[in-house]
Amino acid sequence: MTPRIAFIGTGGTIASQGAGPLDTTNYGSSGKPILDAAALLARFPDVAGVAEVLPVPFSAVPSPQIHFPTWKALALLCDELVAENPALAGIVIGHGTATLEETAYALHLTLKVPVPVVLVGAQRPSSALSTDAGLNLVNAIRVAANPASRGLGVLVVLNDEIQAAREVTKTSTGRLQTFRSPDFGVLGQADGDSVNFYRRPLRRGAPDTEFDLRALEALPRVDISYAYAGSDGTAVRAFLAAGAEGIVSAGFAPGFCPPGEAEPLREAAARGVIVVQSTRAGSGRVFPTGKLGEHGFIPADNLSPQKARILLALALTVTRDPAEVARIFATY
Incomplete structure (x- = not known):
């Protein structure tokens, strides 16, 4: 049975288009629109080979602007998606890399859904020569669809590596291996033949936490x-x-x-x-x-x-x- 995955696109480099194939730095001012979830999936049709992917509309938000209001909206949207799609195997969220680790950790502490949630981004826009957007997206969908991803909290997938939301951080402005977990390393890898896990995080995380942002209007300063x-x-x-x-x-x-x-x-x-x-x-x-x-x-x-x-x-x-x-x- 083909797994069903929801894909929420929030913008970011993964959904951006530059002026040409070598535009890997100024694409934010190219004047070309940010691809929404459906358009990004259409740009990389190989996603259909690994799962049935449901594109979910969401506003394109530059990741430096993302904080509590977007975290709350994403948490509520994940609740809604799981309630409306009982057969849903997982959720993937496309995100700009600037604050990806913060959104991942905020959701790791507050989500209440039982399915895996994976955040994915890219270092090069979808239009660039040798962009990492397509493979990162496919691998994130594969990880979200993998039953072994359940119970690990929110995950981050880029550069073929599966990271824990609590540990991962962005370490390079432009290199593809930017996301690292300095103290403990990756949880696993998404290779061409299979998705493999090698360790499990032990600290408490979603969905079993004491935090609930659904009734909050803001976080304390x-x-x-x-x-x-x-x-x-x-x-x-x-x-x-x-x-x-x-x-x-x-x-x-x-x-x-x-x-x-x-x-x-x-x-x-x-x-x-x-x-x-x-x-x-x-x-x-x-x-x-x-x-x-x-x-x-x-x-x-x-x-x-x-x-x-x-x-x-x-x-x-x-x-x-x-x-x-x-x-x-x-x-x-």
Whole structure:
């Protein structure tokens, strides 16, 4: 029986068209329209050889503009698709690579559907010579249709590799191997002959989570303060003045903030603002040291600052207790 997969296209490089086959950098100003889901599937008819694919209309949103409203719309749309199509084997979401990892993690923490959900993008527009759009799309559909993908949470597929939403990050501006999982590596690979998995993520994720964004109008404000030599806390004070309910410190490795930021962050934590200590290093855990405990800061484990921000914002929708937030960071 041919599996049935829903494909939601949100725009991005995968759906973009450049001025010519060598246009891999200026395609955003080519004047050519972004391909919708149906047009993108038609451009790569090989998708029909691996599944029955249902194109799902969605607005083309430049990925730098994607945040909570789009995450909520996608979650509701996934609910609707599964309810209306009982035989649906999985869902694939086309997405720009700039914020793909953040959308993947937000959905990983909030989706309630039982079928696999796979995010896919491309580094080269669909019109480019040797574009990766077609093969990435076909492989994402194959992964979503594979029964072994169930129970792994939201997945990301590019460059023949299957990544966990919690771990994956974009590491290169233009190379095809941009998406990597620095600490633990890929979950599996989508090769020409078969889809193969080699490990399973153990941290809790969709659909078994305590977060639900369906009734929310917005997420609590959480900002990221990026450490650099000589940073003096100006950004932290500005975030607090803007109403931040949580702050993620993207600190020095292995996980501490500059001296100039320590004081305003300690003051913020004392006032009930949740402060999570992450690191700008890009890999490795932030350890629960005595100094972090004295400051009232919560370690981000090995989450990147941008993903720690998402988890903290969702945590604040269910609790304001620092001990409970710490539990959440140790769970997801």
